[in-house]
Amino acid sequence: MSWISRGLIALASIIMIGIYFKPLWEITLYAPQYREGLKMIIWVNKITGGTPHDLRNINLLNHYVGMKKIDPNSIPELKILPVIFGFMIFLGFLTAVTGNTKLLYAWAVLITIIGIASLVDFWWWEYDYGHNLNPHAPIKIPGMAYQPPMFGCKNLLNFRACAFPSTGTYLLAVSGTLGVISAVIEFFRRRKTQ
Amino acid sequence: MKAKLKLTLFSAVAAGLVSMPSFAQSPAEKVYVPHGKHDEFYAFLSGGYNGQVGVYGLPSGRLLRVIPVFSVFPMNGYGYSEETKAMLMTSHGFIPWGDTHHPELSQTNGVPDGRWLFINENNTPRVARIDLRTFETTEIIEIPFSAGNHASSFITPDSKYVTAATRFSIPIPQKDVPIAEYKKYFKGTLTFIRADKPGKMDIAFQILVPGYDYDLAHCGKGPSYGWCFFTSYNTEQAHTLLEINASMKDKDYIAAVNWKRAEQCIAEGKYKEVKTKYAHNYRPETDRIARTEWKTSVKWIIPKECPGVVYYLPTPKSPHGVDVSPDGKYIIGGGKLATVIPIHSFDKMINAIKNKQFAGEIDGIPVLKYEAVNHCELPNPCLGPLHTEFDGKGHAYTSCFISSDVVIYDYKKCKVVSRVPTYYSVGHLMIPGGDSAKPWGKYLLPMNKITKDVFLPTGAELPHAGQLYDISKSSVTGGKPEFLLDVAELGEPHYAQAIPAKILAPKSIKIFELDKNKNPYVTRSEEEAKVVRKGNVVHVYMTAIRSHFTPDNIEGVKVGDTVYFHVTNIEQDWDIPHGFAVFGAKNSNLLIMPGETLTLKWKPEKPGVYPFYCTDFCSALHQEMQGYVRVSPKDANVPIKYGTGEEMHVVK
Numbered sequence: 153m154s155w156i157s158r159g160l161i162a163l164a165s166i167i168m169i170g171i172y173f174k175p176l177w178e179i180t181l182y183a184p185q186y187r188e189g190l191k192m193i194i195w196v197n198k199i200t201g202g203t204p205h206d207l208r209n210i211n212l213l214n215h216y217v218g219m220k221k222i223d224p225n226s227i228p229e230l231k232i233l234p235v236i237f238g239f240m241i242f243l244g245f246l247t248a249v250t251g252n253t254k255l256l257y258a259w260a261v262l263i264t265i266i267g268i269a270s271l272v273d274f275w276w277w278e279y280d281y282g283h284n285l286n287p288h289a290p291i292k293i294p295g296m297a298y299q300p301p302m303f304g305c306k307n308l309l310n311f312r313a314c315a316f317p318s319t320g321t322y323l324l325a326v327s328g329t330l331g332v333i334s335a336v337i338e339f340f341r342r343r344k345t346q
Numbered sequence: 347m348k349a350k351l352k353l354t355l356f357s358a359v360a361a362g363l364v365s366m367p368s369f370a371q372s373p374a375e376k377v378y379v380p381h382g383k384h385d386e387f388y389a390f391l392s393g394g395y396n397g398q399v400g401v402y403g404l405p406s407g408r409l410l411r412v413i414p415v416f417s418v419f420p421m422n423g424y425g426y427s428e429e430t431k432a433m434l435m436t437s438h439g440f441i442p443w444g445d446t447h448h449p450e451l452s453q454t455n456g457v458p459d460g461r462w463l464f465i466n467e468n469n470t471p472r473v474a475r476i477d478l479r480t481f482e483t484t485e486i487i488e489i490p491f492s493a494g495n496h497a498s499s500f501i502t503p504d505s506k507y508v509t510a511a512t513r514f515s516i517p518i519p520q521k522d523v524p525i526a527e528y529k530k531y532f533k534g535t536l537t538f539i540r541a542d543k544p545g546k547m548d549i550a551f552q553i554l555v556p557g558y559d560y561d562l563a564h565c566g567k568g569p570s571y572g573w574c575f576f577t578s579y580n581t582e583q584a585h586t587l588l589e590i591n592a593s594m595k596d597k598d599y600i601a602a603v604n605w606k607r608a609e610q611c612i613a614e615g616k617y618k619e620v621k622t623k624y625a626h627n628y629r630p631e632t633d634r635i636a637r638t639e640w641k642t643s644v645k646w647i648i649p650k651e652c653p654g655v656v657y658y659l660p661t662p663k664s665p666h667g668v669d670v671s672p673d674g675k676y677i678i679g680g681g682k683l684a685t686v687i688p689i690h691s692f693d694k695m696i697n698a699i700k701n702k703q704f705a706g707e708i709d710g711i712p713v714l715k716y717e718a719v720n721h722c723e724l725p726n727p728c729l730g731p732l733h734t735e736f737d738g739k740g741h742a743y744t745s746c747f748i749s750s751d752v753v754i755y756d757y758k759k760c761k762v763v764s765r766v767p768t769y770y771s772v773g774h775l776m777i778p779g780g781d782s783a784k785p786w787g788k789y790l791l792p793m794n795k796i797t798k799d800v801f802l803p804t805g806a807e808l809p810h811a812g813q814l815y816d817i818s819k820s821s822v823t824g825g826k827p828e829f830l831l832d833v834a835e836l837g838e839p840h841y842a843q844a845i846p847a848k849i850l851a852p853k854s855i856k857i858f859e860l861d862k863n864k865n866p867y868v869t870r871s872e873e874e875a876k877v878v879r880k881g882n883v884v885h886v887y888m889t890a891i892r893s894h895f896t897p898d899n900i901e902g903v904k905v906g907d908t909v910y911f912h913v914t915n916i917e918q919d920w921d922i923p924h925g926f927a928v929f930g931a932k933n934s935n936l937l938i939m940p941g942e943t944l945t946l947k948w949k950p951e952k953p954g955v956y957p958f959y960c961t962d963f964c965s966a967l968h969q970e971m972q973g974y975v976r977v978s979p980k981d982a983n984v985p986i987k988y989g990t991g992e993e994m995h996v997v998k
């Protein structure tokens with residue numbers, strides 16, 4: 153492996169550490185009486201609110217339409233994802249140190265799969281959150297589901313829900329891209345030398 | 347090219363000049379606060395006989411909040427809930443009403459700082475502290491050996507003391523004497539209350555003074571720091587038909603109290619410890635449960651035994667207000683029956699004391715010579731001058747009751763600048779920070795005693811009226827204040843205080859943190875809700891959240907029981923209060939803020955099923971926020987049973 157590729161995969165791993173310190177996604181709910189917005193912030197290992205009480209207040213409002221309570225403890229992804237990314241960081245550094253090209257390819261393939269799987273999983277979670285409603289909810293509107301958007305904004309009854317990726321996701325994208333570039337460089341370098 | 351540039355410049359300047367008049371706002375524009383914007387000032391107006399403080403926004407004049415202080419307030423349960431009852435305890439027992447007079451903001455270096463508002467009660471002498479983070483009354487101290495606590499609650503520039511005094515002299519200590527022997531038995535007290543420590547209000551000392559009517563006060567600042575000034579009338583010592591008998595003398599007195607000297611006398615042991623009993627009520631921010639501490643003695647200073655503690659400044663005709671200029675150098679007396687406004691000089695007073703320019707002595711209190719202390723007499727001011735505020739630009743504004751106007755004058759040069767009318771018969775007046783070392787001289791609010799035709803008639807009883815004036819330009823250009831608005835007021839505002847919103851608004855809390863709720867009867871979650879019987883007493887640990895109570899069905903209560911509903915609002919969102927009312931309750935409802943626990947006592951008298959409900963329209967399903975208590979006969983064998991929704995818990 154070239155020093156450039158080793159440097160790139162090391163950099164990718166360093167950047168990936170950032171996702172433990174920056175949120176991945178932010179969903180904000182606006183309403184006439186919530187001009188400042190109720191904010192739900194998704195991290196790799198937790199879900200927090202824009203204020204210490206936002207999550208509680210979102211749950212409270214959502215119970216009227218029968219949405220499930222968001223309880224970070226009951227979301228397995230928040231326990232699995234930190235381990236997965238921890239492994240990827242470790243693997244990245246191992247690749248950089250050993251210069252093993254196979255490890256590098258494995259890293260590139262894995263991060264692509266993890267990235268896509270995470271997005272699909274997130275969508276499914278949002279789908280379930282918005283569709284799996286308590287049949288005894290006080291407010292029932294036929295045909296209405298409350299799945300929040302993934303990118304952009306959407307009107308859900310009196311709320312306007314806006315969701316956008318946050319710093320952590322961008323760091324992850326940069327990290328993944330750097331790793332893939334590293335793998336591509338190695339791939340073409342190999343082909344040239346062969 | 348150059349010519350073109352010149353032309354452009356010229357047109358720009360011309361356009362600017364032409365458009366300038368359009369920047370001048372009309373009075374309507376000046377008081378209009380559009381949606382999304384807030385008022386520039388908070389104004390705190392005493393409510394007089396309603397025992398409350400009204401919080402208004404200025405310049406809009408909108409009433410924002412009523413703070414109950416010395417009167418019960420069924421709107422939110424103040425004085426009724428178990429957590430607030432003790433606030434109204436006195437040595438005479440629980441008193442549901444009071445007469446609020448003079449609000450005073452706490453100060454740092456003579457400038458209002460927005461920590462607290464103090465206010466006095468005139469009828470059963472007391473002084474209260476209002477915490478300006480919550481806009482709630484948190485502390486009340488009773489003043490022993492006092493009656494008609496009117497010269498109160500004026501503050502020292504460091505908030506160390508607030509004043510109290512006897513407008514009505516009484517036998518001190520109280521005893522059964524013929525009223526006609528007033529001169530022999532009746533005395534006054536000038537009281538200094540330690541005020542700078544929340545929860546620790548204390549009578550620092552009382553100065554025993556001759557039995558006159560001590561009317562109003564203000565404390566010195568800057569050079570006059572260490573002094574407070576109290577007006578007196580009825581130095582004639584009349585006890586009947588005072589309107590004639592107390593208006594005989596040409597001059598009464600302003601009592602100048604050197605409180606630094608008083609502190610010295612206390613330190614030197616020159617005081618008398620007197621046994622008595624008075625209440626100190628405090629509602630701490632931890633458990634928010636008011637409690638009464640009984641205090642048992644006060645320190646008396648007798649002027650004869652502490653020379654230099656009080657001097658009398660002769661002042662014309664039953665002076666009412668006494669106000670100290672922002673620089674602390676001038677003391678203006680509102681001689682309400684006088685034809686002039688006397689302005690005393692603090693420097694002259696100190697010199698007169700040094701040179702012993704005394705006209706006499708009363709009970710060990712030297713009377714200074716009028717000419718020796720008087721800076722000037724403002725000639726032909728108005729009729730019935732009462733109170734004075736300052737704009738911080740060298741002008742004094744004195745309210746004149748009889749002539750229904752405010753006279754504006756340069757108090758150093760003793761020269762009238764202008765006058766503005768009031769509608770009608772103005773009492774107090776207020777400029778934001780107008781009695782402090784640094785007035786925000788933008789608005790003037792005279793508060794009137796007679797309203798008549800100012801507003802739509804509302805039967806015989808009318809609201810009091812205040813007039814808002816813009817005085818921001820009046821002092822600089824010599825121009826007149828601009829009339830802006832009539833403000834309809836609650837009760838009878840005596841004095842008022844105002845402070846820029848930017849100082850106060852950021853301090854205002856939004857919710858009470860549930861985690862920090864230290865009420866022993868708090869219910870932090872629905873799982874913790876329960877009903878506990880202890881003999882004849884039933885404690886209901888209840889939660890309120892949109893849109894239900896837990897428990898909302900309660901059985902096993904019996905006639906003869908005393909039921910305590912300890913309701914915790916477990917919301918943690920801004921402006922989501924819940925109310926609680928139960929059928930037949932003889933006290934009031936509760937209005938419970940997010941994170942707060944309040945308790946309502948209820949004694950059911952007849953068997954039956956009694957509904958309770960949320961009184962504050964909290965949510966879309968507010969109407970569903972209701973429940974029932976089943977009350978069984980005294981000898982019934984119904985177990986305690988409670989729950990919401992699912993299965994009922996049965997207590998065996």
